[in-house]
Amino acid sequence: MKSSAARWKCYRYSDYYRVLAQVYSPLNNTWHKAEFLVDTGFRGDIFLEKRFYEDLGLQIVELPLRAVPVARTLAGSVQLRAAITKVRIAGFTLKVKAYTPLYGYGKNLVGREVLNRLTMLLVKREKTCIRLPES
Amino acid sequence: MKKGFFIKNLDVEAYRAIKAIAAKRGVPVYRVINEALSLYANLQDSLAVETEEEANNRVYESLLGDPRYKGKWVAISRGHLIAVTDTWEKAVERMREFVRREKVAHGIVARVGEEAKRVEILGSSLEML
Numbered sequence: 001m002k003s004s005a006a007r008w009k010c011y012r013y014s015d016y017y018r019v020l021a022q023v024y025s026p027l028n029n030t031w032h033k034a035e036f037l038v039d040t041g042f043r044g045d046i047f048l049e050k051r052f053y054e055d056l057g058l059q060i061v062e063l064p065l066r067a068v069p070v071a072r073t074l075a076g077s078v079q080l081r082a083a084i085t086k087v088r089i090a091g092f093t094l095k096v097k098a099y100t101p102l103y104g105y106g107k108n109l110v111g112r113e114v115l116n117r118l119t120m121l122l123v124k125r126e127k128t129c130i131r132l133p134e135s
Numbered sequence: 136m137k138k139g140f141f142i143k144n145l146d147v148e149a150y151r152a153i154k155a156i157a158a159k160r161g162v163p164v165y166r167v168i169n170e171a172l173s174l175y176a177n178l179q180d181s182l183a184v185e186t187e188e189e190a191n192n193r194v195y196e197s198l199l200g201d202p203r204y205k206g207k208w209v210a211i212s213r214g215h216l217i218a219v220t221d222t223w224e225k226a227v228e229r230m231r232e233f234v235r236r237e238k239v240a241h242g243i244v245a246r247v248g249e250e251a252k253r254v255e256i257l258g259s260s261l262e263m264l
Binding site: 026027029039041042043044047059060061062063064065066067068069070071072073074078080083084095097099109 | 191192195196210212223227230231234239240241242243244245249250251252253254255256257
């Protein structure tokens with residue numbers, strides 16, 4: 001008899017709830033590992049460090065300026081750059097918009113638009129778990 | 136004697152042209168060169184070269200009113216439309232082929248007419264910036 005128990009992929013908590021993911025480089029047709037902070041305050045797909053964004057070659061497949069929003073933050077408005085790519089996270093492959101700041105360094109964040117597509121469990125100050133897809 | 140400059144590697148043909156203009160006007164060569172330098176300095180802003188990113192965005196903007204491109208995926212690089220496809224994957228593939236042949240600093244792969252989505256970064260914004 002086939003078991004119906006849910007399977008989870010968990011990541012250790014370290015100051016923040018974190019997950020490991022792979023981001024696709026459309027330019028090189030390769031996948032690159034990175035650690036992301038789970039940020040429920042980020043309304044968007046993923047946010048990347050500017051250097052990582054450029055290493056992936058996303059500036060070669062970028063969205064035009066008129067299709068890139070200005071982000072509203074607690075510190076004011078921030079001009080962004082953005083490109084479409086894919087992210088692999090706990091067995092899911094999702095097409096996402098990757099953002100990075102036009103100025104400044106940025107940070108690797110996974111935002112609500114991705115979190116809403118996953119089933120996620122935050123175990124207080126211990127771990128972040130994502131329910132794996134049913135095979 | 137007034138202070139002067141010695142400039143190496145001036146273009147001989149351009150210098151001759153300036154000298155001819157000075158002779159025709161009956162003024163010293165230095166006066167025409169001074170006028171030319173002032174004119175260039177004043178025009179510098181308007182002579183600024185368009186960047187690759189600006190050229191790509193200009194091409195994208197020019198596609199917006201054209202019904203042939205509405206909803207299509209386009210790849211733009213070096214100020215040229217290089218592909219029109221039905222999917223993101225195909226547009227990326229065409230861009231990848233282009234980048235193998237040409238040196239590219241910036242490119243656009245986008246669906247024509249797609250608008251910007253609202254983005255808020257409230258949790259990490261202070262640390263991130």
